[in-house]
Amino acid sequence: MGVVILLIMAVGVAAMLSRKLPTAFALVGMAVAIAFVAGASVTGEESVLDTVIQEGAPALASTMIAVLLGSWLGRLLDETGVASTIVRKIVEFGGDRPTVVALGVLGVSALIGTVTGSAPAAMMAGIIGIPAMIAVGIPKVTAAGTILMGIAVGVPFELPIWQFFSTALDIPVPQVRSFMVKLFPFALAAGVAYVLIESRRRGVEHTWSLRSGSGRPESRRKQLGDAPWYALLTPLVPLVLALGLEVAIIPSLLAGVLFGLVTTTRPREMNKRLLRTLYGGFQVAAPPIALFIAIGILLAAVQLPGAVTALEPLVKAISPQNPVAFVAVFTLLVPLCLYRGPLNVFGLGAGIAGVLIATQIYPAMAVLGLVASYNQVFGVSDPTSTQTVWSSQYAGVSPQQVMVRTLPYVWFVALGGFCVTAVTYL
Amino acid sequence: MTAVPAELPRGREIAAVDDLDLAVRLLADTPTHEGRDPELLRRWARAADAFGSTLPAGPPPERVEERDDGLDRGLLARYRSRPVPTVELYTDTLAAAERLVRRYGWEHWYPPGSLRVAVLAHEAVHERLHHGPVRAEFRRALGHEVLRVGRLRRLGHVAGADEVAAHAHARRAAGLGRSPLLLTAALAAAVDHREK
Numbered sequence A: 001m002g003v004v005i006l007l008i009m010a011v012g013v014a015a016m017l018s019r020k021l022p023t024a025f026a027l028v029g030m031a032v033a034i035a036f037v038a039g040a041s042v043t044g045e046e047s048v049l050d051t052v053i054q055e056g057a058p059a060l061a062s063t064m065i066a067v068l069l070g071s072w073l074g075r076l077l078d079e080t081g082v083a084s085t086i087v088r089k090i091v092e093f094g095g096d097r098p099t100v101v102a103l104g105v106l107g108v109s110a111l112i113g114t115v116t117g118s119a120p121a122a123m124m125a126g127i128i129g130i131p132a133m134i135a136v137g138i139p140k141v142t143a144a145g146t147i148l149m150g151i152a153v154g155v156p157f158e159l160p161i162w163q164f165f166s167t168a169l170d171i172p173v174p175q176v177r178s179f180m181v182k183l184f185p186f187a188l189a190a191g192v193a194y195v196l197i198e199s200r201r202r203g204v205e206h207t208w209s210l211r212s213g214s215g216r217p218e219s220r221r222k223q224l225g226d227a228p229w230y231a232l233l234t235p236l237v238p239l240v241l242a243l244g245l246e247v248a249i250i251p252s253l254l255a256g257v258l259f260g261l262v263t264t265t266r267p268r269e270m271n272k273r274l275l276r277t278l279y280g281g282f283q284v285a286a287p288p289i290a291l292f293i294a295i296g297i298l299l300a301a302v303q304l305p306g307a308v309t310a311l312e313p314l315v316k317a318i319s320p321q322n323p324v325a326f327v328a329v330f331t332l333l334v335p336l337c338l339y340r341g342p343l344n345v346f347g348l349g350a351g352i353a354g355v356l357i358a359t360q361i362y363p364a365m366a367v368l369g370l371v372a373s374y375n376q377v378f379g380v381s382d383p384t385s386t387q388t389v390w391s392s393q394y395a396g397v398s399p400q401q402v403m404v405r406t407l408p409y410v411w412f413v414a415l416g417g418f419c420v421t422a423v424t425y426l
Numbered sequence B: 001m002t003a004v005p006a007e008l009p010r011g012r013e014i015a016a017v018d019d020l021d022l023a024v025r026l027l028a029d030t031p032t033h034e035g036r037d038p039e040l041l042r043r044w045a046r047a048a049d050a051f052g053s054t055l056p057a058g059p060p061p062e063r064v065e066e067r068d069d070g071l072d073r074g075l076l077a078r079y080r081s082r083p084v085p086t087v088e089l090y091t092d093t094l095a096a097a098e099r100l101v102r103r104y105g106w107e108h109w110y111p112p113g114s115l116r117v118a119v120l121a122h123e124a125v126h127e128r129l130h131h132g133p134v135r136a137e138f139r140r141a142l143g144h145e146v147l148r149v150g151r152l153r154r155l156g157h158v159a160g161a162d163e164v165a166a167h168a169h170a171r172r173a174a175g176l177g178r179s180p181l182l183l184t185a186a187l188a189a190a191v192d193h194r195e196k
Helices: A002-017 A025-039 A048-055 A062-080 A082-094 A098-115 A119-137 A142-159 A157-167 A173-202 A219-223 A229-233 A238-244 A250-262 A269-301 A305-319 A323-332 A350-356 A364-381 A387-394 A399-425 B009-017 B018-028 B038-052 B089-104 B112-130 B135-144 B161-174 B182-194
Strands: A205-209 B065-069 B075-080 B087-090 B145-149 B154-155
Touching: A002 A025, A002 A305, A025 A048, A025 A350, A048 A269, A062 A082, A062 A098, A062 A119, A062 A250, A082 A098, A082 A119, A082 B145, A098 A119, A098 A142, A098 A238, A098 B182, A119 A142, A119 A269, A119 A350, A119 A387, A142 A157, A142 A173, A142 A250, A142 A364, A142 A387, A142 A399, A157 A173, A157 A238, A157 A250, A157 A269, A157 A350, A157 A364, A157 B154, A173 A238, A173 A364, A173 A399, A205 B018, A205 B112, A205 B161, A219 B075, A219 B161, A229 A250, A238 A250, A250 A269, A269 A305, A269 A350, A305 A350, A323 A364, A323 A399, A350 A364, A350 B145, A364 A387, A364 A399, A364 B089, A387 A399, A399 B009, B009 B182, B018 B038, B018 B161, B038 B135, B038 B161, B075 B089, B075 B112, B087 B089, B087 B112, B089 B112, B112 B161, B112 B182, B135 B154, B135 B161, B161 B182
Parallel strands: B065 B087
Antiparallel strands: A205 B075, B075 B087, B145 B154
16 A cells, blocks of 8 residues: 555656646645545545545644745835845945855845745845846856855745744744754855855856846836835844744744834835735745645645555665664755655655654654755755746746756755754654 | 848937946946936946046956857857956857948947957956956945945945946947947847847
């Protein structure tokens, strides 16, 4: 029976890889098929409709709310010019030293990455950051990669991600936080190394290009002046509250929204701006929320008693127990989280994590170490992830070029994460 | 490939814009200048133009590589500092520019053979602005103050100003009657027109 479940997973991955089915639909299809194979009834206790779909769909509800609030804060940072002001100041201060500008944009991307992930984060940092880096001589692939590596530096402190891992793996938030704090130095070292090494290797370039400038900035961009300096602290507010003062995630994000609002908006415009950015946040959060609904359903399916019994001997046989083998095997498997592969945390990887937890092959914290480390790779180098596609195309290069350039650095981050996991939790 | 179509757009219209206005447009289109006061942009454009025009001629580029895929990539030239400082010259775009000059009757502004000289001079300025003491002089010439604490004064970078200076230097070095910015704008309009 376990082999049949693995075959279903393989078919699901093939459907995602070949883009026959969107990831969320493929995950739900897999979940239903796995539940039936695991012997679940249609309705009742441990059933397809009542357990897998009805209970699975809202299982990650708190993550969805956190994602929505992160997106809301992101829209606010964008609309009020906070993000663009930070980038502009960095270019002005460091502009004739391209490496300094790239390090600055890396920092801004990291800050934004703590608030919201995926394409919205890339856009906030990249819309001004990428052309500004190119204008000071940073090659296009390096510029696109800098945005992505920067976001990945912030991801260990991205509050919605904490919530996701906490709910999906049933680990308290403080424990998630304790691992993320250990993962952060690797992400930071890799981000800084990327900028320094790539700047050194590729140098600067300037193009005399055929662009027909209108000289008239778009009307909305024109309206955006500089945000006041104290408003630039907005992305730090949720971070300080959640990391420093251990306030819960949702209130921390709400505090960020309120701080951003009062520091940038006149009282009579506050209601309008709050609603407009909230509704804009829904739009931004729709794709990840759809994915979290599907992941919740898949997790419910792989945790059914029948599925656990079927998968346990198989997974046990192939899962390395020795810490050295654990690090070596999972490091070699890093490419499997690219191209929506089976170790993609926002795809089947979540299901595999669910199996590892349900079968108790590894302690929950070790599974957290695996998925959090793979997430660092997926978020930067996967040529199918929205932020990678957006950043590359906006810089005028292909996602594959960015993948090739960034993969060694994020592979190192994953290796670091696996080492910490093996030493601490195995 | 026919680089310049028979029906050319906006030739006179573009030529009617003076070089300084073209430089202001270039700055206004450069990221980080959104919402910037047009008068400030004009002041920076004027300062960058003056700096480039009076910059003494430097050594020619160490290495020049000729390529023929510039029209596809939308490039006339590219300077890259690694692995060795190199100027890539896109000969197809250069030929298209020379055809455009003849068709518009702009030979008195851009004499035959002058464009290649202009391109090499332009890219040489980028190299100097990156690596030499010229960089600090240029920042002082622009005078964009981003921080002042007592007597401490920090001058900031003006994105796009190096491009204006490089064009001004190229104009002088190649003895052009108008800035290469005009020809770039006309060529860009012709390529846009062809693509439509």
